[in-house]
Amino acid sequence: MEKFQFPKGFLWGGATAANQMEGGFNEGNKGLNIADVLPGGKERYDILMNPGFDFEIHTDQYSYPNHEAIDFYHRYKEDIALFAEMGFKAFRMSIAWTRIFPNGDEPEANKEGLAFYDRVFDELHKYGIEPVVTISHYEMPLHLVKEYGGWRNRQVVTFFEKYVHAVFNRYKNKVKYWMTFNEINSGLVMPIQGLGFSIQKEEDKYGPTFQAYHHQFVASAIAVKACHEIIPHSKIGCMILFAPVYSFDCNPENVMYALREEQLFNYFCADVQVRGEYPSFIKRYFKEHDIELEMEEGDLQLIKEGTADYIGFSYYMSRTEKKVKADSEAAEGNIIGGIRNPFLKTSDWGWEIDPEGLRISLNKLYDRYQKPLFVVENGLGAYDKVEEDGSINDDYRIDYLREHIRAMGEAIEDGVELMGYTSWGCIDMVSMSSGEFSKRYGFIYVDKHDDGSGTLERKRKKSFFWYKDVIGTNGEEI
């Protein structure tokens, strides 16, 4: 078995988001955010993918699993001790914007919220675990959505600037690794969570979407510059959802189609955030879709100056494209679409499993940007079974992760500069796209179920011990 050489200091760990794990949705003066109004169950996916969401809570119709989630808000000490037992070097988490500014537009930050993250960071440092913090992970203040129209409104940039200053100043001695917007490009398919508005009619999507993106790019550049000024030794990255696009066959028309899809979905945001300018290919797209951006003087210069130090990305699947496709060819369940790839198996939720695609992604990204890469999400959402003796034998998860870690090892041999790997959902929590607890990613099982029942007890799965060995041998024992 080939042994891989992961760099010294490689950031092995796990990844989470505040809204999917913390719970305590109305404690500590926290305000409501977008995730708080998203229902549990299959309805959530339809809401995210379709126009017309009202951003209201309907308790008579739905359940809201993010409200209690897995109660990390009260159990963080126990959870961090388990991460430490696995030997985590890094823990990716997000700060809930609404714990710091409950409505988003207050003059002063909320003291209780600031104090909560102090406690979490101190607990991580107690075990030598480096926090990797996402500033905005699908949890924009609901007030900014309802009263201001989300990121379409330029004023939101100012509120975000205030928020980032508050967290950089407060945590400058505790957090070195930051990321701005989680999966920033996902707004191209699901604007609700990332861009903070729901398209009302399909045909209205282009102008508002790209205007909102322009505001996020400006906000991201402001955050990068502020981070470097306030925390000189920091590293702040962008974060994209990367799913390499394959042409279904060698028909040049399909190859060109796949290339266009890749440019728009995978590269558009990263090009702006990493290279510091709008890419040439987007001009034609803007023209064809009648998109005219409103910019303020100095925006383009700011974007040029505030480029990301590294590229954080999530990797779950690849996507196969064909210019003209029949309905029967659709890759049902593959969250970013495409047609079924006959060479790949799928997860229980229809996501295509493609470890080689991770090596391809790492090579593509490094060739294009020559900046350090960080795989900040990857993992298998699966149904787990607790045996009578209490064990959870998740060999399928171990197989999935092993193959993806090997793919990273190969990419490092290919010459790619890789900083770390934080697998998604290191502890079971609420699924982002389906709002289910039964879609489990963790090394740690949480006794919590789709009907809301469960004791919230934590249990180590078989993968817990396996990952501990992986980290302990710096990836040699996989």
Ligand code: BG6
């Ligand atoms: C990423 C998100 O898209 O995928 C996470 O950044 C999310 O928030 C993860 O949880 C897995 O997706 P899901 O829908 O299976 O939870």
